[in-house]
Amino acid sequence: AQKITQTQPGMFVQEKEAVTLDCTYDTSDQSYGLFWYKQPSSGEMIFLIYQGSYDEQNATEGRYSLNFQKARKSANLVISASQLGDSAMYFCAMREGGRTGNQFYFGTGTSLTVIP
Amino acid sequence: EPEVTQTPSHQVTQMGQEVILRCVPISNHLYFYWYRQILGQKVEFLVSFYNNEISEKSEIFDDQFSVERPDGSNFTLKIRSTKLEDSAMYFCASSDVTNQPQHFGDGTRLSIL
Numbered sequence: 001a002q003k004i005t006q007t008q009p010g011m012f013v014q015e016k017e018a019v020t021l022d023c024t025y026d027t028s029d030q031s032y033g034l035f036w037y038k039q040p041s042s043g044e045m046i047f048l049i050y051q052g053s054y055d056e057q058n059a060t061e062g063r064y065s066l067n068f069q070k071a072r073k074s075a076n077l078v079i080s081a082s083q084l085g086d087s088a089m090y091f092c093a094m095r096e097g098g099r100t101g102n103q104f105y106f107g108t109g110t111s112l113t114v115i116p
Numbered sequence: 117e118p119e120v121t122q123t124p125s126h127q128v129t130q131m132g133q134e135v136i137l138r139c140v141p142i143s144n145h146l147y148f149y150w151y152r153q154i155l156g157q158k159v160e161f162l163v164s165f166y167n168n169e170i171s172e173k174s175e176i177f178d179d180q181f182s183v184e185r186p187d188g189s190n191f192t193l194k195i196r197s198t199k200l201e202d203s204a205m206y207f208c209a210s211s212d213v214t215n216q217p218q219h220f221g222d223g224t225r226l227s228i229l
Binding site: 042045105106108109 | 149151157158159160161164172174205207209216217218219220221222223225
């Protein structure tokens with residue numbers, strides 16, 4: 001089974017609107033971390049937001065928020081007030097266990113296009 | 117803000133040759149990683165490194181690959197006898213002792229001819 005599933009290969013959103021990018025995960029660990037990264041066409045990987053499995057509140061970072069539903073094993077990224085510069089690939093990732101050195105498992109990504 | 121730096125940004129190599137990809141992790145980080153991303157595909161874990169030894173590796177990381185921290189700042193990935201299917205973007209990442217995220221470099225695009 002896939003550790004991270006992103007079911008939306010491509011998404012479009014109107015500038016200034018909000019958009020939700022879906023992510024579901026699979027783990028039997030009680031302690032894990034969930035991350036979202038942005039990859040522009042230039043190729044670099046930019047960290048956006050982190051949610052720990054024991055965090056009771058949804059993480060927020062500026063225009064990014066993470067809708068964490070533990071029982072459903074979902075960690076959707078919400079981008080509010082979309083900007084043209086948000087057009088990029090977005091990857092959801094998970095680190096299992098509490099140990100910092102554990103590998104990240106990545107999803108296949110969602111390509112977001114912001115329309116003027 | 118400190119960042120992970122990778123060199124070169126693009127490497128073109130003949131099949132069968134050896135390549136060394138270089139990374140300078142963030143200075144106070146202790147965990148180092150290599151990932152690869154074949155064009156249009158997801159990012160795949162290769163290896164993690166801590167305290168001068170490999171802590172975890174994937175099945176992709178076979179005898180063709182090796183990592184080294186030759187000094188206090190560099191972290192290298194060596195690929196021996198390169199194959200066409202080694203063509204990919206290779207990312208170095210580092211993290212500190214907390215549960216902070218892995219910070220990625222801008223990647224090295226490796227093209228095998």
